[in-house]
Amino acid sequence: MNKTTRLTTLDEQSIEYIAIGAAVLGTGGGGDPHVGKLMAMEAIREHGPVRIAQLEELDDEGLIVPVSMIGAPTVMLEKIPSAEQLTKPLDLMERELGRKVDAVMPIEVGGGNSLVPVLAAAQRGIPLVDADAMGRAFPESQMVTFHLEGIPCSPVAMADERGNSALMHTIDGVWEERMARALTVEMGGSASICDYPVSGAQAKQSAIGGTLTLAYEIGRTLFEAKQQKLNPVHELLTKLNGYALFHGKAVDIRRRMDGGFTRGEAVFEGTGENKGETMRLFFQNEFLLATVGDQPLAITPDLITLLDQDTGMPVTTENLKYGARVTVAGLRCDEKWRTPKGIETAGPRYFGYDFDYVPIETLASKGGAAR
Amino acid sequence: MTGITAANANQMYRIGIDVGGTNTDAALLDSDLRCVHKVKVHTTADVNEGIVEAVRLLLQESGVNGSDIRYAMLGTTHCTNAIVERKHLGRVGLIRIGAPATTAVPPLAGWDESLRAAIGPHSYIATGGYEYDGRRIASLDEEEIAELCRRMSGEVDAVAVCGVFAPVNREQEQRVGEIVRDVLGADMPVTYSSEIGSIGLLERENASVLNAALLQVIAGVVRGFEKALNGFGIDAQLYICQNDGTLMKSEYALRYPILTIACGPTNSIRGAAHLSGLSDALVVDIGGTTTDIGVLVQGFPRQSSAAVDIGGIRTNFRMPDILSIGLGGGTIVRLDDAGGVTVGPDSVGYELTTRARIFGGDTLTTTDVAVKLGRAAWPGTNADAVDGAVCGKVDAVIQQSLEDAIDRMKTSAEPVDVILVGGGSLLVPETLAGASRIIRPDHYDAANAIGAALGLVSGESERIYSLDDWSYDDVIRDAKESAVNEATAAGANSETVEIVSVEDIPIAYLPGNALLVKVKAAGKL
Numbered sequence: 001m002n003k004t005t006r007l008t009t010l011d012e013q014s015i016e017y018i019a020i021g022a023a024v025l026g027t028g029g030g031g032d033p034h035v036g037k038l039m040a041m042e043a044i045r046e047h048g049p050v051r052i053a054q055l056e057e058l059d060d061e062g063l064i065v066p067v068s069m070i071g072a073p074t075v076m077l078e079k080i081p082s083a084e085q086l087t088k089p090l091d092l093m094e095r096e097l098g099r100k101v102d103a104v105m106p107i108e109v110g111g112g113n114s115l116v117p118v119l120a121a122a123q124r125g126i127p128l129v130d131a132d133a134m135g136r137a138f139p140e141s142q143m144v145t146f147h148l149e150g151i152p153c154s155p156v157a158m159a160d161e162r163g164n165s166a167l168m169h170t171i172d173g174v175w176e177e178r179m180a181r182a183l184t185v186e187m188g189g190s191a192s193i194c195d196y197p198v199s200g201a202q203a204k205q206s207a208i209g210g211t212l213t214l215a216y217e218i219g220r221t222l223f224e225a226k227q228q229k230l231n232p233v234h235e236l237l238t239k240l241n242g243y244a245l246f247h248g249k250a251v252d253i254r255r256r257m258d259g260g261f262t263r264g265e266a267v268f269e270g271t272g273e274n275k276g277e278t279m280r281l282f283f284q285n286e287f288l289l290a291t292v293g294d295q296p297l298a299i300t301p302d303l304i305t306l307l308d309q310d311t312g313m314p315v316t317t318e319n320l321k322y323g324a325r326v327t328v329a330g331l332r333c334d335e336k337w338r339t340p341k342g343i344e345t346a347g348p349r350y351f352g353y354d355f356d357y358v359p360i361e362t363l364a365s366k367g368g369a370a371r
Numbered sequence: 372m373t374g375i376t377a378a379n380a381n382q383m384y385r386i387g388i389d390v391g392g393t394n395t396d397a398a399l400l401d402s403d404l405r406c407v408h409k410v411k412v413h414t415t416a417d418v419n420e421g422i423v424e425a426v427r428l429l430l431q432e433s434g435v436n437g438s439d440i441r442y443a444m445l446g447t448t449h450c451t452n453a454i455v456e457r458k459h460l461g462r463v464g465l466i467r468i469g470a471p472a473t474t475a476v477p478p479l480a481g482w483d484e485s486l487r488a489a490i491g492p493h494s495y496i497a498t499g500g501y502e503y504d505g506r507r508i509a510s511l512d513e514e515e516i517a518e519l520c521r522r523m524s525g526e527v528d529a530v531a532v533c534g535v536f537a538p539v540n541r542e543q544e545q546r547v548g549e550i551v552r553d554v555l556g557a558d559m560p561v562t563y564s565s566e567i568g569s570i571g572l573l574e575r576e577n578a579s580v581l582n583a584a585l586l587q588v589i590a591g592v593v594r595g596f597e598k599a600l601n602g603f604g605i606d607a608q609l610y611i612c613q614n615d616g617t618l619m620k621s622e623y624a625l626r627y628p629i630l631t632i633a634c635g636p637t638n639s640i641r642g643a644a645h646l647s648g649l650s651d652a653l654v655v656d657i658g659g660t661t662t663d664i665g666v667l668v669q670g671f672p673r674q675s676s677a678a679v680d681i682g683g684i685r686t687n688f689r690m691p692d693i694l695s696i697g698l699g700g701g702t703i704v705r706l707d708d709a710g711g712v713t714v715g716p717d718s719v720g721y722e723l724t725t726r727a728r729i730f731g732g733d734t735l736t737t738t739d740v741a742v743k744l745g746r747a748a749w750p751g752t753n754a755d756a757v758d759g760a761v762c763g764k765v766d767a768v769i770q771q772s773l774e775d776a777i778d779r780m781k782t783s784a785e786p787v788d789v790i791l792v793g794g795g796s797l798l799v800p801e802t803l804a805g806a807s808r809i810i811r812p813d814h815y816d817a818a819n820a821i822g823a824a825l826g827l828v829s830g831e832s833e834r835i836y837s838l839d840d841w842s843y844d845d846v847i848r849d850a851k852e853s854a855v856n857e858a859t860a861a862g863a864n865s866e867t868v869e870i871v872s873v874e875d876i877p878i879a880y881l882p883g884n885a886l887l888v889k890v891k892a893a894g895k896l
Contacts, residue, residue, distance in 0.1 A: 039476055041480070041481075042480060072503070079502070080572055082470070082473065083474045085475070161471045162508065188508065
């Protein structure tokens with residue numbers, strides 16, 4: 001991504017692109033970015049374009065706060081947040097820390113949360129940082145790079161649309177996940193949340209930079225490939241140095257509820273060069289493991305995303321239907337996830353899959369995904 | 372086409388009419404659903420004229436008595452056109468019951484100016500709404516609703532009401548409807564979002580506003596249809612076609628015009644299934660201007676999984692998954708200096724019989740090529756007016772574009788059966804790559820009208836259940852029962868009602884193992 005010109009401001013077109021890219025990086029989960037997109041566009045129409053700050057530009061002493069929504073994506077499609085709800089946790093945070101917030105950032109670039117902080121940035125007239133703490137989407141709130149590097153999640157501020165708000169100090173990210181999740185249920189299945197307030201220096205050290213630009217580039221590549229009638233899947237994977245793990249057709253999809261998550265697996269019959277092979281894809285909101293026979297093709301925390309073979313558009317776990325023709329694409333996760341703590345936090349065993357994590361490029365070099 | 376010579380006195384007939392952009396097709400079916408006669412007339416500026424003319428010709432040529440017609444089904448493009456052209460739309464007052472939630476995205480977000488202008492300025496967010504489990508987020512402020520209605524007074528033709536989680540609990544929407552009628556009059560039409568769409572507030576709200584804006588359009592359609600039939604002594608039960616291949620009674624259509632959007636391609640697919648006897652195939656419907664390709668799955672059109680835009684507005688309707696390409700019987704063929712050919716995408720449309728070469732015109736069309744190649748005989752035309760040298764090239768272009776389109780709609784690399792329907796299907800060669808068989812059923816050019824006449828009557832149920840309170844089997848049983856009741860309420864014969872689809876989607880991040888269940892049932896008249 002270093003060769004790419006980073007974003008400097010957000011306008012309506014860039015919001016469109018980011019929404020598409022965020023769905024690709026959502027790896028099947030993370031919620032539909034559509035509502036976040038409309039909120040962001042409305043905020044920009046009302047308050048003017050939002051300035052994007054790169055990590056390098058941040059003052060080491062500055063206060064950077066992630067803004068996101070926590071809860072069920074399906075609820076958020078229906079109970080759209082209130083305009084006040086997204087800045088309320090920032091107010092609480094400022095009161096608790098006794099200082100102004102200098103910039104906001106997305107906690108996860110994958111899915112619906114990618115564009116949630118835009119409204120807060122526009123209303124406050126502060127920059128949005130081109131970074132996040134996942135580089136993808138994950139289902140639990142401790143699955144962030146800040147947690148990996150020992151940055152406290154507290155104070156944690158939450159708000160609902162009625163005007164209820166809560167400030168919590170939890171001993172770690174795992175407890176935040178438990179307590180915030182319980183509050184979210186009482187708040188009606190979705191709430192706004194600010195956690196992991198960080199200094200500029202901490203953000204530079206521990207956030208993943210350039211991820212909004214990455215989402216933008218993904219959206220733009222897919223859009224332009226369509227315009228120029230190029231193969232969008234091929235264009236995208238070339239651009240991202242990604243792996244086409246498998247070309248196939250969904251023949252069986254099994255979802256079940258387990259502890260509030262959608263868990264399950266999908267089976268794909270190979271098409272084209274994969275004809276005759278069968279791939280299994282395991283998910284817990286996000287796609288986490290792809291296997292052919294006993295052999296893994298890609299393992300969480302590396303990214304596994306489904307792209308429609310014709311349009312290159314991402315397919316989510318909820319929208320995946322029998323007969324869908326897709327390319328299963330794999331992308332390298334950020335190096336921070338490949339540490340022992342990263343693998344302990346979001347690796348295959350955390351999600352209950354009996355595999356050791358092996359980086360996608362290693363699997364590919366063994367022939368598993370070298371296509 | 373030779374009509375039958377004498378109508379069987381015991382026969383009870385049905386008429387299917389499909390109003391398209393270029394032509395209005397009508398078909399007469401007997402009790403055994405055999406096509407007895409069919410006609411095709413031009414769709415004119417006054418759409419009802421075409422309907423009257425089609426019925427007149429149908430009765431006259433078939434010799435069937437108007438009084439022997441028991442059912443009349445109409446599929447029409449009126450509503451789609453009204454939205455696309457922004458014409459004849461009513462002014463709509465929208466009350467979203469959502470505050471304090473939902474204020475981050477105002478109503479009509481993403482609508483273009485021309486459509487906003489047609490709807491008018493009266494869109495509001497009022498206090499209220501429910502949680503996913505039916506708990507109240509906020510109570511209605513009845514005085515606030517009454518005040519909003521007074522603001523709209525005299526400036527709206529209909530009101531749309533859309534509440535947060537109204538599909539789970541419709542009580543507040545119903546109460547707002549009562550207040551609307553108290554203030555704006557008992558005859559003010561009200562569209563309730565809970566009757567229009569599923570979970571997804573903004574998409575359902577958009578669809579509800581469009582539905583309310585179309586109420587006058589559909590009223591004109593139904594009145595015109597009744598009048599046309601009455602004029603011929605036909606006292607039939609009237610049905611209007613929906614986009615999922617099922618029918619609704621005309622009284623019901625008066626309230627839910629949005630459900631007619633895109634019924635045309637659906638009718639062709641259903642008609643093709645009936646005429647060919649196949650239940651799984653690709654259906655290629657070639658009209659005068661475009662080719663629509665759809666997928667027949669177990670007798671019904673495959674639905675699109677993506678959010679559907681209607682006239683640029685995002686809705687959460689389930690629509691047939693259709694691929695349209697600019698190829699039809701009137702498509703214009705152009706030659707360049709280098710000897711290359713381009714085909715379309717523009718068409719001479721209904722002027723084919725004056726502008727095409729074989730009719731003495733000066734425009735080379737795809738039909739000219741098909742006749743020259745001997746694919747179709749068209750009495751009284753002059754194929755010598757067509758230069759045979761280019762026909763091979765044009766044919767190759769047509770074949771390639773059809774094969775590409777078929778490949779895009781297939782769900783596997785395996786060859787599939789292709790059913791060809793529509794007046795333009797004479798363009799197609801004997802074989803196509805990717806097609807195991809090419810089936811050209813009898814009455815292929817009236818598949819849309821026949822499909823309209825065939826429709827089943829359906830009912831749907833959609834609800835979130837908690838698997839902590841119910842067993843999975845009980846949930847599915849309850850949802851099925853509810854869908855069957857809806858179908859019988861809509862006029863289906865209860866003995867014939869079958870479950871068409873069951874879809875359950877676990878809702879992530881909710882306690883109590885919440886499950887969204889959608890069931891559709893349909894039965895014969």
